[in-house]
Amino acid sequence: MVVEPYFKIDKYGRVICKLHSNYDKIDIMSEKKAPIPHFDLMLTCKTCEEYLNDNCYFPKSAIDQIEYDRLKTKIFRCRLCGNRIDRMWSVIYKLYYKEKYNIEMPLICCGCHDSLKKKNFMQQYQRKAMFIKYYLIMSLIIIVDNLLFINPIYLVFSIINIVLAILSFIFYSNHLKSLKAGKDYYKKYFLGEEKEENNSNSID
Numbered sequence: 001m002v003v004e005p006y007f008k009i010d011k012y013g014r015v016i017c018k019l020h021s022n023y024d025k026i027d028i029m030s031e032k033k034a035p036i037p038h039f040d041l042m043l044t045c046k047t048c049e050e051y052l053n054d055n056c057y058f059p060k061s062a063i064d065q066i067e068y069d070r071l072k073t074k075i076f077r078c079r080l081c082g083n084r085i086d087r088m089w090s091v092i093y094k095l096y097y098k099e100k101y102n103i104e105m106p107l108i109c110c111g112c113h114d115s116l117k118k119k120n121f122m123q124q125y126q127r128k129a130m131f132i133k134y135y136l137i138m139s140l141i142i143i144v145d146n147l148l149f150i151n152p153i154y155l156v157f158s159i160i161n162i163v164l165a166i167l168s169f170i171f172y173s174n175h176l177k178s179l180k181a182g183k184d185y186y187k188k189y190f191l192g193e194e195k196e197e198n199n200s201n202s203i204d
Contacts, residue, residue, distance in 0.1 A: 003050045004057045004100075007093050013113030014043060015089040021049035044088045057100075058092065066091055078109035079185055080121070081128065082178025085109055106185070116190060125183050132176045139169040 006018045010030045020026060022042065029036055045051040045063045054060040067088055070076045076085045085091055085107060097103040108116070115121040142165040146158045 001055060002057055003055050005092065005096055007089070007096075009113070013110035013117065014087060015093045016043065017045070017048070017089055017092070019050070020045075020047070022047065040087065045092065046088075057096065063088075063092075066095070076107060077178070078112055078182070079106040080108055080112040080116075080182035081125075082175060082182060083109055083111075106189075112182075121186055121190070122183075125179065125186075129176065129179055132172050132179065135172045136169060136176070139165045139172065143169070 003019055008016050008018055010016055012030070014030065016026060016030060017023070018027075026042055029039055029042075041047070044067070045056060045058070046067070048056070050056045051060060051063060056063065058066070070085060070088060070091055074084075076091050077083065078085060086109065090107065090109065094105050094107050097105050111124075112121065115124045143162055146161045146165070150158045
């Protein structure tokens with residue numbers, strides 16, 4: 001008998017499958033405020049008996065491939081911040097609704113989900129963008145400093161510094177680009193909903 005997943009999202013923005021064989025234990029642990037060591041390792045299909053018995057809606061081989069892609073590739077990234085998705089169920093949740101109901105849901109990490117819930121996404125965006133811009137400036141300073149004051153004695157050391165700074169600049173430039181794309185997506189699809197909700201609350 002094929003078991004179809006049934007999901008809930010807890011107060012911390014974590015997707016949890018309610019048909020996991022250890023759901024009762026996971027549910028109790030998810031409500032605790034204090035961090036629980038290794039708890040996130042439980043939030044996966046691979047700890048479920050249905051996966052081990054290959055009874056899940058997603059075949060065992062498909063789940064293995066999804067987890068490989070999540071860990072080893074850049075396929076599954078948060079639509080709002082561009083970070084890698086840390087938890088398998090966030091990906092399974094999206095893929096299930098797409099395959100079962102043809103509903104295209106954005107893939108959103110727990111941190112961004114929490115900021116949407118708290119309605120402070122733009123504050124979080126500005127904080128992250130400022131952090132990234134700081135590292136971009138530091139990378140440029142290192143590049144210019146090593147080019148202007150290059151010392152033949154430390155030539156190899158200077159070249160290594162320049163190369164590392166260039167790689168760092170490229171990395172943070174791409175991250176900032178993803179972050180800005182996420183901000184545009186938020187303004188297009190989420191900001192209007194928040195305004196409507198606030199207007200509705202003010203009317204009530």
